[in-house]
Amino acid sequence: xxxxxxxxxxxxxxxxxxxxxxxxxxxxxxxxxxxxxxxxxxxxxxxxxxxxxxxxxxxxxxxxxxxxxxxxxxxxxxxxxxxxxxxxxxxxxxxxxxxxxxxxxxxxxxxxxxxxxxxxxxxxxxxxxxxxxxxxxxxxxxxxxxxxxxxxxxxxxxxxxxxxxxxxxxxxxxxxxxxxxxxxxxxxxxxxxxxxxxxxxxxxxxxxxxxxxxxxxxxxxxxxxxxxxxxxxxxxxxxxxxxxxxxxxxxxx
Amino acid sequence: xxxxxxxxxxxxxxxxxxxxxxxxxxxxxxxxxxxxxxxxxxxxxxxxxxxxxxxxxxxxxxxxxxxxxxxxxxxxxxxxxxxxxxxxxxxxxxxxxxxxxxxxxxxxxxxxxxxxxxxxxxxxxxxxxxxxxxxxxxxxxxxxxxxxxxxxxxxxxxxxxxxxxxxxxxxxxxxxxxxxxxxxxxxxxxxxxxxxxxxxxxxxxxxxxxxxxxxxxxxxxxxxxxxxxxxxxxxxxxxxxxxxxxxxxxxxxxxxxxxxxxxxxxxxxxxxxxxxxxxxxxxxxxxxxxxxxxxxxxxxxxxxxxxxxxxxxxxxxxxxx
Numbered sequence: 001x002x003x004x005x006x007x008x009x010x011x012x013x014x015x016x017x018x019x020x021x022x023x024x025x026x027x028x029x030x031x032x033x034x035x036x037x038x039x040x041x042x043x044x045x046x047x048x049x050x051x052x053x054x055x056x057x058x059x060x061x062x063x064x065x066x067x068x069x070x071x072x073x074x075x076x077x078x079x080x081x082x083x084x085x086x087x088x089x090x091x092x093x094x095x096x097x098x099x100x101x102x103x104x105x106x107x108x109x110x111x112x113x114x115x116x117x118x119x120x121x122x123x124x125x126x127x128x129x130x131x132x133x134x135x136x137x138x139x140x141x142x143x144x145x146x147x148x149x150x151x152x153x154x155x156x157x158x159x160x161x162x163x164x165x166x167x168x169x170x171x172x173x174x175x176x177x178x179x180x181x182x183x184x185x186x187x188x189x190x191x192x193x194x195x196x197x198x199x200x201x202x203x204x205x206x207x208x209x210x211x212x213x214x215x216x217x218x219x220x221x222x223x224x225x226x227x228x229x230x231x232x233x234x235x236x237x238x239x240x241x242x243x244x245x246x247x248x249x250x251x252x253x
Numbered sequence: 254x255x256x257x258x259x260x261x262x263x264x265x266x267x268x269x270x271x272x273x274x275x276x277x278x279x280x281x282x283x284x285x286x287x288x289x290x291x292x293x294x295x296x297x298x299x300x301x302x303x304x305x306x307x308x309x310x311x312x313x314x315x316x317x318x319x320x321x322x323x324x325x326x327x328x329x330x331x332x333x334x335x336x337x338x339x340x341x342x343x344x345x346x347x348x349x350x351x352x353x354x355x356x357x358x359x360x361x362x363x364x365x366x367x368x369x370x371x372x373x374x375x376x377x378x379x380x381x382x383x384x385x386x387x388x389x390x391x392x393x394x395x396x397x398x399x400x401x402x403x404x405x406x407x408x409x410x411x412x413x414x415x416x417x418x419x420x421x422x423x424x425x426x427x428x429x430x431x432x433x434x435x436x437x438x439x440x441x442x443x444x445x446x447x448x449x450x451x452x453x454x455x456x457x458x459x460x461x462x463x464x465x466x467x468x469x470x471x472x473x474x475x476x477x478x479x480x481x482x483x484x485x486x487x488x489x490x491x492x493x494x495x496x497x498x499x500x501x502x503x504x505x506x507x508x509x510x511x512x513x514x515x516x517x518x519x520x521x522x523x524x525x526x527x528x529x530x531x532x533x534x535x536x537x538x539x540x541x542x543x544x545x546x547x548x549x550x551x552x553x554x555x556x557x558x559x560x561x562x563x564x565x566x567x568x569x570x571x572x573x574x
Contacts, residue, residue, distance in 0.1 A: 092456040094449035096517035097442070105446045106457035108439040116439050144567075158457075 012061035023221040039218030085159040095144035100125035149180025268523035282537035301532035311475030319448035319516035325476040326500030327386035332477030337399035337490020346406040357477020361470035399490035410485035432521040448516025
């Protein structure tokens, strides 16, 4: 990969009181790649996500998006203005609203400035779903009626709609069945074809090896190594996760 | 979606099952009391629902948005009493009404501040404000009602257009505007999102605090406006116009009408039927000479039934993940 990273975390540190959550995390996600971040429970995956999304401010280190430092004091709400769209682990969908509304809420199309444009809402939503090759019977189905996998896909579709240079997926397959996981994988592949940069937090190594280009392993709050998935093995990644293999020297990757 | 049975439709559209209840009560009452089915009595039922309904419009928006306001009964008193007092001190009645309405909106802002910045749960915060307001309204007039009020002001609610009482027309207007806001504007969708899943609303970049503020202000505004309308209707500013029974009736009308306490779900059509039902039960019980104690027993049972139905509805509508 030649170009500058889209997202670059350098030696990011974070403690909560006396507990060190992140000791030193560095991640570089390059344009057009699917970059997986893996690690055991407590390795610092969630904290890393929360620092990228701005929910927590890091104690030290730097975060750059497209070469620009991300300010630490920013609201989660305004995140997409900074070039990141996020799919949260808890999905952040509104059950009682339909698919079209969930896909457009926050950026609802209007007529005359104050009227809700439902037609445009349905059209926009359908276009996003078509673009991802997702088939939905009716975009006016309440999200509460959908299965976990369908919800995950709607959540991803919403993030895609924001059309940001970086898509951050937090455990996109955590609660999904085999078939649903495969569907999410297809969508990720498709987004990659479209040139999107995707950072995907996951502990599903099968999924990671099938869909990611590069994988960064976190262990006990440190990034202990980054590998191209085609040049590494599951055994090596598992070794890094468990600590059976020692971590890379700083700077080596 | 697959075809749905009649029972399923009734569960998912609470106002429909409510209409059945209304029809049943109407049928029973008209058999037992011939005076029930007269035009003047039906108008009277509608007029009796007007004050519940106007307050309930703002409260319904608030509950859909995930909030709750127990202070509306006292805000209702404040709006009417303060406006009346200002009129009796010589202020032009439109100005007095405007100030009464403004004072009500201030109550909404206070509710919102206590909830948002002091982190007091909505039930407690607004209950506290309710008690404070009861005292404040008593202080305004020293515990006395305000009479007389200007004729022009009284004509506002006591007049009729084409034989229909103005109060009903005004309530209809408030209802249409509220329906429009909830169903046809981005704001309406945003408050459903807010009430349906606050975290999601936040993650989607909705201005949650500003939405909350608007909703608490709206709930207080409709309560104050209804209080002013009531003062105009009865021709006096009354210290005991509202109070706890008004708060409870309004919340009952909102919940019976199918607005979910958990937020997100609910329609103004439902609130219309809920408000009318309350007034209908009052009226029918009096005309059929049923002892008034039964009133609260019936209302309480319907309330519990309606909320249980809401739970059933969610179970029915949403899959578990």
